[in-house]
Amino acid sequence: MVANSLSRRVNSDLRAMLAGLSLLDDGSLLAKLQVKPMWVGQIKSKQLMDETLGTRLRQVKNGETLDFGINCEGVLCFRGRMCIPKDNDLRQSILLEAHSSFYAMHPGGNKMYRNFEKLYWWPGLKR
Template sequence: MNVCFTPDSNGSVIANLQVKPILLEQVKEAQKLDEKLVKLTREVQNGGKLDFTLTEDGVLFYQNMLCIPNDDKLRRKIPNETHISPYAMHHGGTKMYQTSKEHYWWNGMKRDIAEFISKCLVCQQVKAEHQVPVGLLHPCRCRNGNGRE
């Protein structure tokens, strides 16, 4: 974050605030360290790999989704930010994957999200059971005890 204060001629202070997304910068730096993504970046620069694109500042995207490098810290940060935020809801793995895949891409993303959800205590507590309620018990009116009259 960059803040600049400038005094005005009438004694007021003008503040200029610039905010940059931290996650994008972290991904950009981590992409430079991931061998597979470095190779893909070179192929895109040479005109190959049409599904992949590079932004002006060199960030790699796959079909308009940000390519997340093979960095466990970053790959845990994304579901953590989207799931545990005070504004997020605990929808479960399928919904979280569908939402995340609109913006991010990495190999094994669905598996990683399912594993994340399986460790979320809130999700496990609010998980709805998909079974028909048993109902009231009725005594058996059979003569021979095997359920048939």
């Protein structure tokens, strides 16, 4: 590839997104991107303010529960799914993203719920 202002811009943009860049033998550039929901930090900070989830965090730290745990990002999870604090704005933004984003496929409510429940949990989620 001949270096020009556009190729340099793309490379710097990819590095800014913490993409893993590799130059292959044929001269092509391979970018590995890791997608992470933008609200993980919000979930983590709001879990600390949520009374119920704060209790669960303490139980996990004391080894008193097996259903709850902390993932590699430090987020409290219930059976591997992120526990969403009782914050209506946060829950609505997550639901809106799952339902309306460019990356979401919406073949039906039940299918969307089954995909959604693999990642997130809160009491009354299905309702």
